[in-house]
Amino acid sequence: MRRSILVATLVLLLVGGAVVVAALVAPRPAPTTGEGPGEDVPADPVVAADGLGDPYYPRAGNAGYDVLGYDIDLTYAPRTDRLDGRTTVSAVATEALRGFSLDLRLPASAVEVDGAPAAFTQGDGELHITPAVPVAKGATMQVVVTYGGVPSEIPSPGGVAAPWTRASDGAAGVGQPEGASWWFPANDHPSDKATVAVSVSVPEGVEAISNGALLGGPEPTPDGRDRWRWRADEPMAPYLAFVVIGQYELDRRDTPLGPYVAAYPADASRRVISLLARTPEVVENLAEIFGPYPFGQLGGVAAPTEGFALENQTRPVYAESFLDSSEGGSVVVHELAHQWFGDSVAIARWRDIWLNEGFATYAEWLYDERTGGTPAVDVAREIYDVRPAGDDFWAVPPGDPGMEDLFDGAVYVRGGMAVQAIRTAVGDEDFFAILRAWPTERRGANGTVEDFLALAERISGEDLDGVAREWLYDADRPPTPPG
Numbered sequence: 001m002r003r004s005i006l007v008a009t010l011v012l013l014l015v016g017g018a019v020v021v022a023a024l025v026a027p028r029p030a031p032t033t034g035e036g037p038g039e040d041v042p043a044d045p046v047v048a049a050d051g052l053g054d055p056y057y058p059r060a061g062n063a064g065y066d067v068l069g070y071d072i073d074l075t076y077a078p079r080t081d082r083l084d085g086r087t088t089v090s091a092v093a094t095e096a097l098r099g100f101s102l103d104l105r106l107p108a109s110a111v112e113v114d115g116a117p118a119a120f121t122q123g124d125g126e127l128h129i130t131p132a133v134p135v136a137k138g139a140t141m142q143v144v145v146t147y148g149g150v151p152s153e154i155p156s157p158g159g160v161a162a163p164w165t166r167a168s169d170g171a172a173g174v175g176q177p178e179g180a181s182w183w184f185p186a187n188d189h190p191s192d193k194a195t196v197a198v199s200v201s202v203p204e205g206v207e208a209i210s211n212g213a214l215l216g217g218p219e220p221t222p223d224g225r226d227r228w229r230w231r232a233d234e235p236m237a238p239y240l241a242f243v244v245i246g247q248y249e250l251d252r253r254d255t256p257l258g259p260y261v262a263a264y265p266a267d268a269s270r271r272v273i274s275l276l277a278r279t280p281e282v283v284e285n286l287a288e289i290f291g292p293y294p295f296g297q298l299g300g301v302a303a304p305t306e307g308f309a310l311e312n313q314t315r316p317v318y319a320e321s322f323l324d325s326s327e328g329g330s331v332v333v334h335e336l337a338h339q340w341f342g343d344s345v346a347i348a349r350w351r352d353i354w355l356n357e358g359f360a361t362y363a364e365w366l367y368d369e370r371t372g373g374t375p376a377v378d379v380a381r382e383i384y385d386v387r388p389a390g391d392d393f394w395a396v397p398p399g400d401p402g403m404e405d406l407f408d409g410a411v412y413v414r415g416g417m418a419v420q421a422i423r424t425a426v427g428d429e430d431f432f433a434i435l436r437a438w439p440t441e442r443r444g445a446n447g448t449v450e451d452f453l454a455l456a457e458r459i460s461g462e463d464l465d466g467v468a469r470e471w472l473y474d475a476d477r478p479p480t481p482p483g
Contacts, residue, residue: 001308045095052192056402061187071090078246081150085146087145092138094137099131102143103126103186112144118131152165152171170247175239190346258297268320279332283298300315337364353411354399354401354418385481420483
């Protein structure tokens with residue numbers, strides 16, 4: 001993500017939601033011997049914990065299962081902002097389960113597990129589910145949740161940037177670190193990646209844009225509406241899924257990298273349209289640095305979000321006003337660099353945010369360097385020179401910034417300087433080998449700061465403990481510039 005310097009830090013805190021209780025079926029114990037659907041279920045299946053114990057957001061995500069895919073079916077009314085959904089969550093139980101949870105802010109009205117109605121309660125953003133029959137460890141389960149409400153009425157985390165932004169002709173479901181639960185039930189933590197299919201029914205003449213391949217749209221429906229269908233087959237972190245609905249122009253074309261789809265308002269400026277259209281060119285340039293583009297589709301959306309852009313997988317979403325500013329060109333490079341650093345290789349914990357923002361910021365400098373602009377080392381040195389010791393800028397260590405400073409400017413800029421310091425320490429040959437090895441070796445997976453440093457040391461043969469301490473972990477100005 002890249003945010004405007006004019007907007008407050010985007011720190012999204014988990015907050016409570018409405019309480020809905022709908023006990024549909026009383027759970028019954030599973031048999032532990034003999035034949036039947038529960039014969040392989042141990043005598044003591046568990047109620048899985050809410051939250052995965054993330055150091056910054058302990059309640060983010062949920063234990064007990066790994067999601068394979070989300071099939072999200074939505075109906076949206078722009079006039080009222082009413083969203084009704086039916087989402088099928090396919091998951092594998094990692095332990096025997098008599099209860100588990102999904103993250104969902106909209107009120108649920110029904111839940112089924114493997115075709116049978118399930119009892120559930122809801123509160124504090126958690127949907128607690130008790131299946132009619134416990135789920136065996138290692139079993140694949142299909143969880144179908146029916147829900148609906150007005151997402152814009154749900155309080156925004158921290159009151160800074162809403163995961164759901166309502167516009168005069170539609171809305172945008174885009175948020176980080178929390179956002180999925182405003183429009184679909186999810187295991188909302190970046191460590192649990194899954195495929196995402198989105199189908200949206202909207203009034204005739206309204207567009208609905210999401211991740212991945214456009215399978216169909218607009219497709220007329222019997223009730224006089226239009227349906228749009230999208231599918232992303234490469235697994236993604238839940239916060240990278242998005243939906244944008246409203247009156248948009250679509251630019252569709254084939255490129256050597258795959259099908260390109262971009263969307264922008266009909267009255268978008270020439271600058272916004274031209275910056276989106278540069279996406280294939282920028283991706284090709286970045287691929288020369290980071291290795292092959294990791295996805296089968298690409299594009300971008302200019303949306304009514306305020307003052308930030310997000311690296312939504314295959315199709316970043318940019319605030320239209322942000323694209324139209326002097327920072328627009330850099331923000332396109334930044335979000336597209338995230339397709340390697342942040343999307344294909346996602347962070348394992350939110351404290352690893354440097355792997356996203358430090359590298360995407362450095363990609364901006366590196367792109368300029370490779371296209372005739374200022375060398376990245378000179379950019380990093382200049383920032384070092386104008387930030388004296390004692391400046392608050394140095395108080396935020398990008399390798400572990402803390403929850404309140406997760407999206408502080410230092411995570412981006414000092415984070416980029418840390419990448420330059422590593423480049424200086426290992427030399428260009430090994431540095432660029434490292435930049436390609438990380439997204440190649442961990443394609444489609446997750447990683448930590450420690451994992452990256454270990455890879456950099458393996459390739460370069462250098463001990464990077466000192467560089468990491470000074471540039472990533474100390475809350476002081478390093479004694480020497482990054483290059």
